[in-house]
Amino acid sequence: MTGSGVLAVLAEPDWLAREAAHAGRMRRWTVPHQERKSRGEKHPVLDFLFTYYSHRPGHLERWQPGPGVALAGPAARRFLDRKGYVETADGVVLDPSGFTERKAKTAEFVLGLLSATASRAPRLSCFGLHEWAMVYREPADSVRHGQVPLRLGSAGTDTVVESLEIRCGHFDAFRFFTPPARPRNALEPTRATQVTLEQPGCLHANMDLFKWAYKLDPFVPAELVADCFELAAEIRELDMRASPYDLADLGYPPVRIETPEGRAEYARAQAGFARRATPLRARLIAHCHRLVSPAE
Known part of the structure; x- marks a missing residue:
């Protein structure tokens, strides 16, 4: 040194x-x-x-x-x-x-969260239903992305939600569920249970690697932030292709999770993103460890 x-x-x-x-x-x-x-x-x-x-x-x-x-x-x-x-x-x-006490606390939280997430096997059976739950029984004029139509219409979207098990463990997705959709979720994630529930197959947990990287800015190299951002951008495409929205005119063909074939396609893509997120999560864990324990 x-x-x-x-x-x-x-x-x-x-x-x-x-x-x-x-x-x-x-x-x-x-x-x-x-x-x-x-x-x-x-x-x-x-x-x-x-x-x-x-x-x-x-x-x-x-x-x-x-x-x-x-x-x-x-x-x-x-x-x-x-x-x-x-x-x-x-x-x-x-x-x-x-690197203030506040930054140190953020690094410690990120280290704990990502380490806990990395310790679990990925679960690949959610099929992106969180986006469907965000519009379940929602009036048409209140839908989040009102500028694009629902692919199956409101009634068809509600039928999909009612026909499949919703098992979302990501609090920052769950908190946007409509009130009627919340009781349909097999889990009830909260901010307090975030470290307990997040798992490496979750699209949003893998997108959030970008958030955890920039939260420590400027104490994370820009290249690591960029790697996490680009992965988040690709994951977001799958997230919305599997959503109830019709985005074909924008160049996003649907992943039809309402069918067995679509669910299998989603799970394959989800597994691929889980594999790609693994080394990024490991890099962030190692970096946070160096930040909070520089002498080790």
Whole structure:
């Protein structure tokens, strides 16, 4: 270790290249979103990444090295205009004092949640019914994505909900269920039971890896945030393709979970995302462990 908490020094050409690559990678998503927003357009699939999740597009584009990395060269001095960076003999680094008690508590919670989730086998039998439960017996003018029609209509959607078992253990999905749908859920997740119930097959738990990464910003490398974001973007497509909404005109063919074939298709895709989320969850667990126990 050189300097105060510095584990690595990045030469200016190296970190400039990483910064440019990250910004270009994220602008694939942020630029179209900002263009839609300027036109007053809503997108029922992609807006979720910027509305439900609170990480602003400008912050998503912004590269950061994470803790323990010094940025060498004169260009690094512009990082001093950001909150939480200081200059040392090795270069510009994140100020360790910026890792406040509040950040530490967040890291400890994330570590506990993700470790508990990783310890469980994935459950692949929910079939995305959470989205159906969010519109169950809902008046047409109150449906969340009212700009697109329900594929089976209101009555057909309600029939699907009533014909299949709903077993959603993700609190942040369950809390959007309509009142009539809540008693139909086999589980009753709460914020207090989140660590107990989340499991690695859940699409929303895997999308939330993005949330847990940016919650620790800037103490998580930008590339890890970006990896979690891109996985969340792909998962969101499946989430909405399996929903009751008709999104074919937007380029999202349905996964017809109301049929045995559709449920099998959903479970295969869900298993694939669970496998892809596993190494990202492990990276976040390892990173949180380093943040909360730096001496180990």
